[in-house]
Amino acid sequence: METIFLKLGGSLITDKTKVETVRADVLARLATEIAQARRESPTMQLVLGHGSGSFGHMAAAKRSTRQGVADAEDWRAFAEVSDAAARLNRQVLAALLAEDVPAVSLQPSASVVCVDGRIYAIASHTVQAALAAGLVPVVYGDVAFDSARGGTIVSTEEVMMALAGEIRPSWLLLAGETTGVFDKSEQVIPAISRANYAEIEAALGGSRGTDVTGGMASKVQSMLNLVDQFPQLSIRIFSGLEPGNLVQTLLHPAQAGGTRLGLTPSG
Structure with missing residues (x-):
């Protein structure tokens, strides 16, 4: 039985340039x-996460x-x-339940312990x-109590990476606005690994709108760190804006x- 982690980016489901505006x-x-997808693959186990977009970041x-x-x-x-x-x-849950997806929200601040961020x-x-x-359990970027800082914020990716240690998904799918990770020529890089990361690092920029958890460069680096830790995991960054994708x-x-991240350029 395959377990998939899916993250819906904050910039995908909200307009990050406007305060608390859902798309x-x-x-x-x-x-x-x-x-x-759940109907066509009834054995799929799906853990869903979503960014905070124009809600939490601002x-x-x-x-x-x-x-x-x-x-x-x-x-x-913090509150x-x-x-x-x-x-x-709540709006994400309402949309899922309206489509008969049995989604249940699991608030990260109630289950996460942080030390110095x-x-x-x-x-x-x-x-x-x-x-x-x-x-379908749903997690999201949230505040968290921190023994060194008092409180902090954990991103959706950080929550999912922490869960990966116990749940061991085969895929982490990151749905965003863009069709993948771009090189300097604005072409999608089909695959990224440790072998070619140094070549493409300079082409990775920040993110549009207000994001307190880092842009594309930090996300790619953290994803490669995750693959280092869990070699069975493959990651794909792709566009959720294209219908059917x-x-x-x-x-x-x-x-x-989109762009596949794995141990080798072929994933």
Whole structure:
């Protein structure tokens, strides 16, 4: 039974240049495609994550919550970031349930322990229980308590990477706005590994809009670190804007378009 981690990027499901603005049509279509993929592959186990986009990032930037929480105003901002991220999560859940996808939200702040900005431990048993029950567990970028910083923010990718240690997915699929990772000529790089990363590193830029968890360069580097740790894992960065692309990538991840990250250039 194959387990797939799927992340819907914050820039895909929200307009990151406007405060708390959901791309409702895109989100509804993605939910429809997820439902279709589950119908066509009923044994697929799916863990879904989504970014915070124009919800959590803008709230977090006001008090630099990711760097730490020190006083009452910081803690107030910490609570506001948590609320903003949860508001988007409710809309994602509503879209999925409307398409009969049995999605259940699992709030990372309730299960993550951080030390100096890094996830030290995560309770994965609730995610595993959801999968065993035939549900689709949904995680997201969230605040977290931190023994060194007081509080911080964990990205969706960080949460999913922490879960990968226990759940061992075969694929991590990252659906965003772009068709993959671009080189300097604005062409999609079909595959990235340690062997060719140095060549393409300079071509990786930041991300559009306000993002407190880093742009494409940091995401690619963290994904390669994850592949180093879990050699059975393959990762694909692809566009969720093109209708039909998500369902095909879920059903046939090895043959899909976009950029594949793995131990070797061939994945």
